[in-house]
Amino acid sequence: MSAPFKTIGVIGGGQLGRMLALAGYPLGLRCVLLDPAPDSPAGQVADVITAPLDDPAALEQLAAAADVVTIEIENVSVQRLEWLQGIVPVHPPPAAVAAAQDRLLEKQLFRSLGIPTAPFVAVDSASDLEPAARALGWPVVLKLRRLGYDGRGQRIVRDAEALAAAWRELGERPCIAEGWVRFERELSLVAVRGADGALAFYPLAENVHRDGILRTTVAPYADGALQRSAERYLAAILERFDYRGVLTVEFFHTGDRLVANEMAPRVHNSGHWTIEGAETSQFANHLRAVAGWPLGSTAPRGHAAMINLLGRVPPPERLLAVPGAHLHAYGKSPRANRKVGHCTLVDADRDRLLARFRALQALVEAET
Amino acid sequence: MSAPFKTIGVIGGGQLGRMLALAGYPLGLRCVLLDPAPDSPAGQVADVITAPLDDPAALEQLAAAADVVTIEIENVSVQRLEWLQGIVPVHPPPAAVAAAQDRLLEKQLFRSLGIPTAPFVAVDSASDLEPAARALGWPVVLKLRRLGYDGRGQRIVRDAEALAAAWRELGERPCIAEGWVRFERELSLVAVRGADGALAFYPLAENVHRDGILRTTVAPYADGALQRSAERYLAAILERFDYRGVLTVEFFHTGDRLVANEMAPRVHNSGHWTIEGAETSQFANHLRAVAGWPLGSTAPRGHAAMINLLGRVPPPERLLAVPGAHLHAYGKSPRANRKVGHCTLVDADRDRLLARFRALQALVEAET
Numbered sequence: 001m002s003a004p005f006k007t008i009g010v011i012g013g014g015q016l017g018r019m020l021a022l023a024g025y026p027l028g029l030r031c032v033l034l035d036p037a038p039d040s041p042a043g044q045v046a047d048v049i050t051a052p053l054d055d056p057a058a059l060e061q062l063a064a065a066a067d068v069v070t071i072e073i074e075n076v077s078v079q080r081l082e083w084l085q086g087i088v089p090v091h092p093p094p095a096a097v098a099a100a101q102d103r104l105l106e107k108q109l110f111r112s113l114g115i116p117t118a119p120f121v122a123v124d125s126a127s128d129l130e131p132a133a134r135a136l137g138w139p140v141v142l143k144l145r146r147l148g149y150d151g152r153g154q155r156i157v158r159d160a161e162a163l164a165a166a167w168r169e170l171g172e173r174p175c176i177a178e179g180w181v182r183f184e185r186e187l188s189l190v191a192v193r194g195a196d197g198a199l200a201f202y203p204l205a206e207n208v209h210r211d212g213i214l215r216t217t218v219a220p221y222a223d224g225a226l227q228r229s230a231e232r233y234l235a236a237i238l239e240r241f242d243y244r245g246v247l248t249v250e251f252f253h254t255g256d257r258l259v260a261n262e263m264a265p266r267v268h269n270s271g272h273w274t275i276e277g278a279e280t281s282q283f284a285n286h287l288r289a290v291a292g293w294p295l296g297s298t299a300p301r302g303h304a305a306m307i308n309l310l311g312r313v314p315p316p317e318r319l320l321a322v323p324g325a326h327l328h329a330y331g332k333s334p335r336a337n338r339k340v341g342h343c344t345l346v347d348a349d350r351d352r353l354l355a356r357f358r359a360l361q362a363l364v365e366a367e368t
Numbered sequence: 369m370s371a372p373f374k375t376i377g378v379i380g381g382g383q384l385g386r387m388l389a390l391a392g393y394p395l396g397l398r399c400v401l402l403d404p405a406p407d408s409p410a411g412q413v414a415d416v417i418t419a420p421l422d423d424p425a426a427l428e429q430l431a432a433a434a435d436v437v438t439i440e441i442e443n444v445s446v447q448r449l450e451w452l453q454g455i456v457p458v459h460p461p462p463a464a465v466a467a468a469q470d471r472l473l474e475k476q477l478f479r480s481l482g483i484p485t486a487p488f489v490a491v492d493s494a495s496d497l498e499p500a501a502r503a504l505g506w507p508v509v510l511k512l513r514r515l516g517y518d519g520r521g522q523r524i525v526r527d528a529e530a531l532a533a534a535w536r537e538l539g540e541r542p543c544i545a546e547g548w549v550r551f552e553r554e555l556s557l558v559a560v561r562g563a564d565g566a567l568a569f570y571p572l573a574e575n576v577h578r579d580g581i582l583r584t585t586v587a588p589y590a591d592g593a594l595q596r597s598a599e600r601y602l603a604a605i606l607e608r609f610d611y612r613g614v615l616t617v618e619f620f621h622t623g624d625r626l627v628a629n630e631m632a633p634r635v636h637n638s639g640h641w642t643i644e645g646a647e648t649s650q651f652a653n654h655l656r657a658v659a660g661w662p663l664g665s666t667a668p669r670g671h672a673a674m675i676n677l678l679g680r681v682p683p684p685e686r687l688l689a690v691p692g693a694h695l696h697a698y699g700k701s702p703r704a705n706r707k708v709g710h711c712t713l714v715d716a717d718r719d720r721l722l723a724r725f726r727a728l729q730a731l732v733e734a735e736t
Contacts, residue, residue, distance in 0.1 A: 028697030
């Protein structure tokens with residue numbers, strides 16, 4: 001077998017790892033992934049080492065197989081990543097992963113870089129609850145500092161009694177309390193920084209969540225001033241960490257400004273539209289960055305709209321009957337609210353795109 | 369592991385099989401391929417049965433694993449394909465493959481469907497040579513009826529002595545002699561026919577060959593009248609065979625008309641630009657057709673230019689430094705004139721595309 005140009009080790013083998021592996025093959029890059037599940041989405045398209053994500057022997061095996069190691073999930077042991085750096089180059093840097101794992105560190109990072117956030121205070125014990133609410137006003141959003149995702153590990157609370165109950169429900173573990181941000185929409189920016197420090201930014205995308213889970217993304221969200229703000233914010237984070245690879249920040253758009261909500265040190269669901277909707281996908285650009293190769297253009301190709309497929313993939317012949325529909329199935333077995341795939345439409349004309357997208361959404365909602 | 373929606377068996381595991389497999393994964397389609405080489409390009413991205421293409425046990429194994437069987441190479445045993453049809457659906461139909469394998473049957477097919485060809489006569493023995501030359505005039509193109517590809521198995525001959533020598537060089541095997549067609553350019557059309565008989569046509573593409581090997585393709589070649597002619601010709605072939613899948617015909621453009629040169633009952637090198645340059649790639653559409661799913665749009669997305677990488681893949685970091693360059697490496701070891709990858713540029717503006725493409729060509733020629 002002909003050797004690939006480089007082998008990329010990826011910690012995590014979910015759909016993001018699967019799409020990284022698929023983006024790698026044309027570039028002559030082979031991904032080897034690490035995932036605890038024997039039936040991971042990535043395992044159907046690439047070699048996967050089946051072991052816990054923090055298993056030292058498995059990580060050593062991954063490092064031995066790879067020229068460089070990256071992640072497709074942020075909930076990995078930072079300590080292990082730091083140790084791994086002694087064996088093999090690791091991108092992005094563990095310090096950026098550490099900040100993304102902890103909502104308090106993350107907000108403190110944003111603040112230190114002049115990036116607007118919701119008002120926040122740390123809640124380490126029950127006695128911090130009342131002062132937090134006093135400082136922030138109602139409603140308060142109480143979030144676990146660590147290991148929350150897709151809306152899990154957080155509660156919106158409207159009075160002192162509910163706040164105490166939320167604290168108990170969240171396991172009385174370290175939390176961050178945030179003031180409520182009244183926002184018009186949610187936007188995200190996917191950025192990438194290359195080995196040479198080159199920066200590239202995709203256009204802002206507009207996201208709709210329901211029950212804490214991303215449902216749809218429409219891009220570009222064309223607003224020059226907001227785009228410039230968002231790029232400045234992400235550039236600051238990328239530079240702070242001497243970052244290499246893709247970084248995503250989710251924002252609230254409120255009034256004429258952006259308020260940073262959270263960051264992901266990896267390719268992101270709100271960037272899936274870039275596969276068909278941009279010159280270079282977020283997956284290809286992440287690989288190009290970690291491989292030390294020049295970045296590709298992040299320019300959009302028309303307008304794109306993406307819908308997540310939750311629970312189960314509708315019959316493909318029905319999805320593909322929608323003009324312009326591009327299906328991405330992740331090879332997952334069905335389960336309520338599980339992200340099992342996504343579907344993207346692209347069109348040169350935004351209004352026509354949105355009309356078609358409404359039809360696609362109706363179909364997806366009827367079928368999943 | 370979650371079951372794919374369908375498993376597609378593919379006879380052949382070269383770069384076309386590799387790109388079919390990669391196009392299948394997002395659609396939830398798994399390809400299993402059959403190839404004699406233990407290090408085939410497809411084997412790096414999908415499961416491959418390693419055996420000769422006509423090995424009955426291997427074909428049975430392929431049929432057992434697959435919901436439908438297709439091909440990525442036309443030089444497969446038609447007899448075996450017919451036998452395989454008794455076990456599993458096979459697309460495209462063996463009769464179409466038979467016609468594409470034999471340059472005489474192919475030309476007779478074109479003629480029977482009213483598709484213009486070069487004048488031709490069969491050459492079965494040395495005694496046919498002189499009458500052939502008399503009928504066709506000089507120069508004569510003498511081609512083996514079977515197993516020629518990439519310019520192999522053919523000779524352009526200018527006098528009787530050279531004709532006899534060519535006949536000997538080609539092994540005194542059944543040939544077709546063709547009259548010389550003075551052409552302005554070579555064009556090809558990639559078409560696809562779905563399970564429901566739906567037809568879709570990509571725009572004409574302009575191809576440049578050197579030493580019988582495709583070097584570059586630029587698409588679309590925008591000429592409404594030629595496009596209509598080409599579509600009519602391919603529709604006739606597709607209907608004749610009740611064809612399902614992708615079919616490609618290469619034409620000479622001479623004066624104001626197209627002269628059919630040869631057909632390929634499969635995805636084609638001159639359609640690689642569709643990966644980035646069309647709404648739906650030829651690979652995805654072939655799979656959608658053989659899976660019995662609706663076809664995707666064949667509309668171009670701007671202008672595209674593709675260059676084959678022959679011999680070896682230039683350093684990726686140099687290729688990817690060309691703005692807009694998309695690399696497709698096939699995972700092949702280097703060998704003179706071997707197709708080891710291709711590179712595609714897309715741009716909304718044709719002139720800008722061609723300027724960038726000249727830079728890419730210069731780089732590729734310097735590096736391979």
